[in-house]
Amino acid sequence: MKQKISLVVIAxxxxxxxxxxxxxxxxxxxxxxxxxxxxKSIGYNPPKADWCGTQEPKFAEDAMVFRKxxxxxxxxxxxxxxxxxxxxxxxxxxxxxxxxxxSELSVLKTKLIEKATPEIQKSYCLGESSPSLSLSEENGPxxxxxxxKQLFFGKKIGSDEGRVSVLVHEEIIAPYNYLIxxxxxxxxxxxxxxxxxxxxGYLKELSFSGQILSVKAENRAKKNQYNVYVNDxxxxxxxxxxxxxxxxxxxxxxxxxxxxxxxxxxxxxxxFPEVSLTQNPEAVLDVVQSEGIKYRLSFYPLWETNSGKxxxxxxELVPYFSESITWIKEESFQNLVNAVMKVKNASxxxxxxxxxx
Numbered sequence: 443m444k445q446k447i448s449l450v451v452i453a454x455x456x457x458x459x460x461x462x463x464x465x466x467x468x469x470x471x472x473x474x475x476x477x478x479x480x481x482k483s484i485g486y487n488p489p490k491a492d493w494c495g496t497q498e499p500k501f502a503e504d505a506m507v508f509r510k511x512x513x514x515x516x517x518x519x520x521x522x523x524x525x526x527x528x529x530x531x532x533x534x535x536x537x538x539x540x541x542x543x544x545s546e547l548s549v550l551k552t553k554l555i556e557k558a559t560p561e562i563q564k565s566y567c568l569g570e571s572s573p574s575l576s577l578s579e580e581n582g583p584x585x586x587x588x589x590x591k592q593l594f595f596g597k598k599i600g601s602d603e604g605r606v607s608v609l610v611h612e613e614i615i616a617p618y619n620y621l622i623x624x625x626x627x628x629x630x631x632x633x634x635x636x637x638x639x640x641x642x643g644y645l646k647e648l649s650f651s652g653q654i655l656s657v658k659a660e661n662r663a664k665k666n667q668y669n670v671y672v673n674d675x676x677x678x679x680x681x682x683x684x685x686x687x688x689x690x691x692x693x694x695x696x697x698x699x700x701x702x703x704x705x706x707x708x709x710x711x712x713x714f715p716e717v718s719l720t721q722n723p724e725a726v727l728d729v730v731q732s733e734g735i736k737y738r739l740s741f742y743p744l745w746e747t748n749s750g751k752x753x754x755x756x757x758e759l760v761p762y763f764s765e766s767i768t769w770i771k772e773e774s775f776q777n778l779v780n781a782v783m784k785v786k787n788a789s790x791x792x793x794x795x796x797x798x799x
Contacts (some may be wrong), residue, residue: 472553473551473552473553474551474552474553474555475549475550475551475552476550476551476552476555476610476615476617477549477550478548478549479547479548479577479579480548480579481510481544481547481548481577481578481579482509482510482578482579482580482581483507483508483509483510483577483578483579483580483581483585483587484507484508484540484543484544484547484575484576484577484578485505485506485507485508485575485576485577485578485585485587486502486505486506486507486508486573486574486575486625487505487573487574487575487576488501488502488503488504488505488573488625489501489571489572489573490570490571492571493567493571493572493573494567494571495567495572495573495595495596495597496597499626500626501573501625501626502625502626502627502628502629502631503628503629504525504526504527504629505525505526506523506524506525506526506629506632507523507524507585508521508522508523508524508536508540508543508544508632509521509522509523509524509581510544510581511581511762511763513734513735513762517733517734518641518642518733518735520535520735520759520762520763521535521536521540521541521544522534522535522536522763523535523536523540523629523632523633525629525707527707532705532706532707532766533763533765533766534633534634534705534757534765534766534768535633535634535639535757535759535765536632536633536634537631537632537633537634537635537639539624539631539632540632542624543575543621543624546618546620546621547575547577547621550615550617551617551618552608552615552616552617553599553602553605553616554599554605554614554615554616555613555614555615556613556614557612557613557614558609558612558613558614562614563596563609563614565597566596566597566607566609566614567596567597568594568595568596568607568608568609568614569594569609570594572594572595572596572609573594573595573622573625574592574593574594574595575592575593575595575621575622576588576591576592576593577591577592577593578591589611590610590611591610592610593608593609593610593621594608594609594610595607595608595621595622596608596609598619599616602616603619604618604619605617605618605619606618606619606621606622608621628709630705630707630708633702633705635701635702636698636700636701636702637697637700637701637702637737637739637755637757638697638698638700638729638731638737640731640733640735642733643671643731643732643733644661644663644671644673644731644732645661645694645697645698645729645730645731645732646660646661646663646730646731646732647659647660647661647728647729647730648660648661648693648694648697648727648728648729648730649727649728650725650726650727650728650778650782651725651726652723652724652725652726652741653724653725653779655725655779655782655783655786656679657677657679657782657785657786658677658678658679659675659676659677659678659685659690659693659785660675660676660678661673661674661675661676661690661694662674662676663732673687673690673691673694675687675689675690675691675693675694676690677785677786677788679786680786681790683788683789683790683791684790684791684792684793685785685788685791686788686789686791687791689784689785689788689791690785692781692784693781693782693784693785695781696777696778696781697727697729697778697781699774700739700770700774700778701770701774702755702768702769702770703752703768703769703770703771703774704752704768704769705766705768705769706766706767706768706769711769712747712749712752714745714752714754714767714769715745717742717754717756717767719756719767721742721743723740723741723742723756724741724742724743725740725741725775725779726738726739726740726741727739727741727778735759736759736760737757737758737759737760738757738758738760739755739756739757739758740755740756740758741753741754741755741775742754742755742756742767744772750771750772751771751772751773752769752770752771752772753769753770753771753772753774753775754767754768754769755767755768755769755770756768
């Protein structure tokens with residue numbers, strides 16, 4: 443009996459020491475949500491030259507601001523990225539890196555929360571020189587970023603390779619490394635290179651005007667037995683006709699394949715001239731998605747150089763925002779014109795009398 447009592451006492455003492463040890467080591471607490479917020483803007487600030495953390499591989503050198511633009515209830519928001527270099531701001535549609543950042547920062551997970559001290563900040567290289575992310579619930583032309591919502595990044599936490607030390611207000615936390623690691627790339631890696639991008643739905647309408655052409659087509663796509671959209675393109679200009687599948691799908695395919703070849707500030711880009719947006723574009727392509735997002739691509743006059751033939755493009759997500767100028771190869775533009783010509787000259791397509799497979 444005495445032996446059983448002794449074992450029970452030893453067990454209680456062991457549990458007490460275990461809980462005591464865990465309290466003394468905050469890095470061993472289970473993962474928790476530091477906050478749950480619906481941020482509308484994220485500001486990235488590069489590290490300063492005197493930061494004592496790891497500078498290799500290099501962080502993005504340009505400050506950036508990401509914006510999330512709501513489109514209404516149950517609608518996919520839009521995202522933009524604005525960079526500032528030499529006092530000049532340029533804005534583009536943002537890609538998955540930015541979308542993921544909003545998701546990761548809206549529910550910020552950490553495995554450590556402790557009071558910041560000068561000693562801890564010094565040991566983890568945390569301070570005003572650190573790379574940082576600022577957060578705001580605003581997304582207008584001017585944004586007020588609160589110092590209380592700024593995350594300063596430092597060294598990794600102990601032996602946990604997946605965590606990084608972060609100073610936020612007067613606390614040290616340990617979120618995942620990927621929050622900051624993605625910023626070890628140029629600012630161009632946060633921009634959407636595909637002119638027309640979407641995850642769900644289908645292209646509902648295409649309209650091209652310019653190059654002595656004016657052509658419009660609409661798509662009444664339906665899902666088949668495999669839950670995949672099957673296109674049904676019709677030309678709506680002139681004589682309304684059903685288009686042969688290969689003709690309508692080619693215009694769609696060429697449109698989806700249009701991508702930015704160069705940004706004006708991209709390293710290695712030709713020395714492109716300034717483009718005045720007050721002049722009328724030579725051609726305009728309007729693209730409407732089934733989700734209701736409308737892209738407008740304006741193509742400006744050709745520019746020829748020893749490096750090739752290039753055409754400036756301005757992308758707008760109507761009516762939400764307009765981008766700065768980008769450049770594509772003239773060959774890509776001509777492929778688009780050729781696809782439009784085929785739609786304009788197409789003959790009526792007689793559908794087979796069968797169900798969609």
